[in-house]
Amino acid sequence: MKKKIIVVFTLLVMLINGCSLDSDPAVVTDEVTIIAPSSVGGGWDLTARTIQDILISENLLDGDIRVMNKIGAGGELGWKYTKQQKDHVLAINSSLLITNNLLGQSKLTYKDFTPIATLATEWEVVIVSKDSSISSAKSLMENLKKTPHAYKIGVSPRLGNDDQLSFVLASKQAGLPPEELEFFVYENSGQVVDALLKKQIDVATMTLSEAKKYYDLNQVKLLVISSKERLNELPEIPTWSEEGIELVFEHWRGIMGPPNMTKDEIQFWDRTIGEMVKTEKWQQTLQKYMWNDFYKNSSETSKFLDEQAKLYEVLMGG
Template sequence: MFRARPVAVAAALASLALAATACGTGGGQQEDGGPWKPDRPIELIAPAATGGGWDTLARTSGRVLEEGGLVDEPVQVVNKPGGGGSIGWAYVAQTPDTPTRLFVTSPPISLVPLMGGSTYDHEDFTPIARLATEYMVYLVPKDSPIESWGDMVDRLEEDPRQVSIAGGSSPGSMDHVALAGAVEAAGIDPTAINYVPFDGGGEAMTQAVGGHVDAVVTGASEAAGLVESGDLRPLAVSGAERASTLPDTPTLQEEGVDFTYDIWRGVMGPPDMTDEQVAYYEDLFTDMTEEESWKKQTKALGWTDSYMGSEEFGGFLDQSSTDSAEILMKIGLIEDEEGR
């Protein structure tokens, strides 16, 4: 009895694992002319382990698509963790003939290749839709002498050593770029700032609450709890508009700094998808963002709707990639727009 059980469980798990990876070679092309439809389960790749931002996005999308009855085929979320996303990207890039294999994505698709962490960048994939966005927020501990964004800029101008600023990821990643871009736009040398990378936004905020660093930059929804409790005081958000989760916090533009930074989230597919395939998915994800359950979910997660179709999304990706490259060059992390 005891011996049989673990074997059965192991076998079940093994076959699950096989099922998760084996499906999806070959295409979903239809020869009979009509509009393209997937003829097999749609694979939604999260290029990260379970539990992170990409995983949440993939699972939320998958659930809304299935529960809303928007798809005839099931949607399977597949985690392809590793390499900061590059393992998952390589996986999708190498199967151009599998239009049922999509992946969820966000700014690292530009930043990681620029920093030399991936041979594939956004141009190697077919943009499908941008779905939602969120902003960065710049915060200080509640008893900090820094009163406002302008005040922090003054202090940085006087001596950048005065202000250590924590972020949740390594140099050249979202938190650092959002910080460097903002201070650069405010007229300060971004190479001089004292950016201290931590392992995730939660850890970075903990260090700020404990007073070990002077300020912190992180995602707006992540910080909402500690702002509400009064442990952290927000100085500014990086959006073009104020964040719904932090309605009293001014934008950088209101503070006189011409800079915005979006933590956008979207869906991309393998290279060389046909127009019919792209059109099918565009419609599908438009319908998804109109579902009540999607709206409820994204609100809970602190995301704002910011839908873009394939073409517009592609243009946006080109632009944001160029912007990021420019900031990374100014920080001195890369030498030219090709990255390192």
């Protein structure tokens, strides 16, 4: 009789607390789609496929997961698609979600989505072709000051992103009016480098992970990096401060969902992404691409986006 009373009491406690025999049920058990709002091989795509790989290989998700590339308008098409979804769809984002709106290129804002996580940051670099006569970022800026239209500068996927903004901020520091610079926009970093090698442009600005593969192939020179100090992995690459310009600039990427996601869904992704960034495979990814760990959960990301919106408004209005 005593044993029977204990069992009944336990079941009552579970019912009162809203528990079940599986106390932590997965919210997402069917197919998940991650939108990479760019072509294959870009930073957004690389981030999406890395998440896909780790969630599958580490058994962090019960359902299937796929990556869908929605290309166009500097992320706009992919993010518009994400906003319209009600099923399990997430999208990779970056500061371009904020700057597109500030530049009047999009009506979308970060407030149109559910923040899921901020994942990592990386540094910006300036590159030239291997046989370019440009030997340093300092000489580049000095030449641009004399003749602003002397060099064509490549950027992707849209004006107003961190690639362009980091170069603009450096040029301001050098006393060069940014509006006199000639920027040429390409769909992705691969097209930028292709134009660089074909002499269609003279200089390019992009993230380190996008540029490094071409550097490793001995196709480009890295003139400068936006980090505070030289990287141990690339000790030969000087910082902007070493080139006489006080600039430290980090580019971040994160992940978000459609509006009106439920509390349970948000908690599920907090738990799942939180586990992902603890895995050895994620740490290896950070090391491989020289990304910096910058994980923030949903609520932390919400505050971070508010801060970033104010920051970019100042940077782009100054």
